[in-house]
Each structure stands twice: as structure tokens, then as C-alpha cells.
Amino acid sequence: MALIRPCADLRNKYNEISKICHETREPMYITKNGTNDLVILSDEAYEEMTKKYEETTEERVERLVAEKFDKQYASFEEFKKDILEKIEQALKDVDKGCFQTLDDFKKEMEAEYDIK
Numbered sequence: 001m002a003l004i005r006p007c008a009d010l011r012n013k014y015n016e017i018s019k020i021c022h023e024t025r026e027p028m029y030i031t032k033n034g035t036n037d038l039v040i041l042s043d044e045a046y047e048e049m050t051k052k053y054e055e056t057t058e059e060r061v062e063r064l065v066a067e068k069f070d071k072q073y074a075s076f077e078e079f080k081k082d083i084l085e086k087i088e089q090a091l092k093d094v095d096k097g098c099f100q101t102l103d104d105f106k107k108e109m110e111a112e113y114d115i116k
Helices: 008-012 014-024 043-051 057-072 076-096 102-112
Strands: 003-006 028-032 035-040
Touching: 003 008, 003 014, 008 014, 014 028, 076 102
Parallel strands: 003 028
Antiparallel strands: 028 035
16 A cells, blocks of 8 residues: 655654654655655665666676576576587588578577577
């Protein structure tokens, strides 16, 4: 249930509002002239919320790779098998002259695995 208070309560009942925000860890909506004006949140709840969005580039890459892997493969063994099959097929194609350059092969693999 949304916590809603008029702006006068910030001045008159600050300690009560602070206590509620810390106990519930939920945002409180402050209204001015009957319409939403502000949202306040305890520091702990704010830090917890923003922590989720402060991942490093390395963490983001790891997360995205893991998500992609999890969508395509049930296990690492399945992944290895798929990659080895692709490599074997690519070597056969190279022997047949299907690929003119390594760049062509790279482009096809990027397209196959949706690498950007």
C-alpha cells in the first residue's frame, strides 16, 4: 500500500515520517495541493536500490554472457559440443573453399551467435 502524506507533515511530523520510511523501507509520496510532488526514501533503501545499477563494465559483460549462455545451453558440456561441431564444420568448409577469408568466417560466426 502506497504511503502518502501531505507536504505539511514534512515540517510538522518529520520524525514520524523518518521512522516509517526506515521501518518499511518503502517510498513515501509527499503531496502538495493534492498532487504528487516528492518521493522520499530511507537512505538504506535508496542505497540498496541504487546498488543494483552500479555494476562495473566487467560485471555487466559477465552478466550478459551468462544470460546469453543460459538461454542457449542447458550445460557447459552442451556448449562445448556445439562449439566443437561448429569448428569441425568450419574446417571442412575451409577445405572445400567455402570461405574465402578468415574475416568471412568470423562474420558468419558473429551472425550465428548474435555477437555485436
